Amino acid sequence: MHAITIAEPGGPEVLRWTEVAQAVAGPGEVLIDVVAAGVNRADALQRQGAYPPPQGSPPYPGMEVSGRVAAVGDGVHAWRVGQEVCALIGGGGYAERVAAPAAQVLPVPRGVSVTDAAGLPEVAATVFSNVVDLARLKPGETLLVHGGGSGIGTFAVQLGKALGAYVVATARKGKHERLERLGADRVIDYTAEDFAETVKADVILDIMGAAYLKQNVTALNDGGRLVVIGLQGGRKGELDLGALLAKRGTVAATALRSRTAAQKAAIIRGVREEVWPLVEEGLIRPVIDRTVPIENAAEAHRVLESNEHFGKILLTKAR
Numbered sequence: 001m002h003a004i005t006i007a008e009p010g011g012p013e014v015l016r017w018t019e020v021a022q023a024v025a026g027p028g029e030v031l032i033d034v035v036a037a038g039v040n041r042a043d044a045l046q047r048q049g050a051y052p053p054p055q056g057s058p059p060y061p062g063m064e065v066s067g068r069v070a071a072v073g074d075g076v077h078a079w080r081v082g083q084e085v086c087a088l089i090g091g092g093g094y095a096e097r098v099a100a101p102a103a104q105v106l107p108v109p110r111g112v113s114v115t116d117a118a119g120l121p122e123v124a125a126t127v128f129s130n131v132v133d134l135a136r137l138k139p140g141e142t143l144l145v146h147g148g149g150s151g152i153g154t155f156a157v158q159l160g161k162a163l164g165a166y167v168v169a170t171a172r173k174g175k176h177e178r179l180e181r182l183g184a185d186r187v188i189d190y191t192a193e194d195f196a197e198t199v200k201a202d203v204i205l206d207i208m209g210a211a212y213l214k215q216n217v218t219a220l221n222d223g224g225r226l227v228v229i230g231l232q233g234g235r236k237g238e239l240d241l242g243a244l245l246a247k248r249g250t251v252a253a254t255a256l257r258s259r260t261a262a263q264k265a266a267i268i269r270g271v272r273e274e275v276w277p278l279v280e281e282g283l284i285r286p287v288i289d290r291t292v293p294i295e296n297a298a299e300a301h302r303v304l305e306s307n308e309h310f311g312k313i314l315l316t317k318a319r
Contacts, residue, residue, distance in 0.1 A: 009049030062093020287311030
């Protein structure tokens with residue numbers, strides 16, 4: 001089979017469409033004929049040599065796919081050959097086939113195409129595990145989503161509204177109208193306005209890290225919960241513990257890819273039980289910026305790193 005391999009750490013140009021060993025379904029795994037693969041920041045970090053895949057995962061990038069079941073390994077009874085599925089995986093999604101742990105496989109939701117479904121597993125698992133499981137967002141609370149125009153951001157805005165929250169997002173001006181159509185109650189242009197001066201949030205989902213730490217603490221309501229899921233604004237920042245203490249605030253930081261198989265399986269169960277019904281009701285939809293042929297993965301990475309996209313970028317099946 002073929003897969004996108006990384007010739008050496010570097011820019012998008014190091015990605016190569018290469019013949020590799022055929023993927024097989026081991027015990028407890030599902031072999032998927034890939035129709036589409038989601039493109040994520042973690043893939044770009046892996047390409048740069050900064051984020052290796054978990055032990056035991058294929059060495060090429062790709063954390064989520066959609067497609068059809070080609071085979072099932074020993075002990076797998078919940079999935080059948082030919083079924084349309086999507087899956088959260090540790091790596092190897094930029095390929096013609098990939099083996100996924102059966103507990104991390106989801107059915108393609110009703111009303112969603114098998115291609116578009118590739119844009120759901122990673123964002124659904126990330127947002128659900130942080131906003132619902134960890135931060136316990138409640139109806140009537142305010143959710144502040146940074147990077148509103150990203151795949152994570154567009155999903156978080158929709159999930160927040162579906163759960164009855166007041167949703168504020170930060171994004172460049174050109175993305176505001178589309179975020180409002182997704183349900184954002186307010187959108188802030190972070191290049192022109194300091195969100196900390198006008199927003200009070202109960203839950204903040206942050207992709208920036210150090211650059212926004214002080215402002216995020218300022219923007220928390222009493223009892224507010226700040227969850228950091230990205231470090232695009234740096235790794236090290238100064239935390240005013242006095243300000244956090246005065247608000248009885250909480251700061252948490254999480255990563256999805258490095259979680260154990262049991263933890264990922266629990267998250268996927270929660271997504272299927274609590275998020276998939278919202279998708280099938282039409283309250284949440286995958287937001288796809290564009291599809292790119294998988295052989296042209298370098299171009300998809302260039303678009304991702306330009307920050308001009310809105311929603312997810314997908315790699316689609318080889319010709």
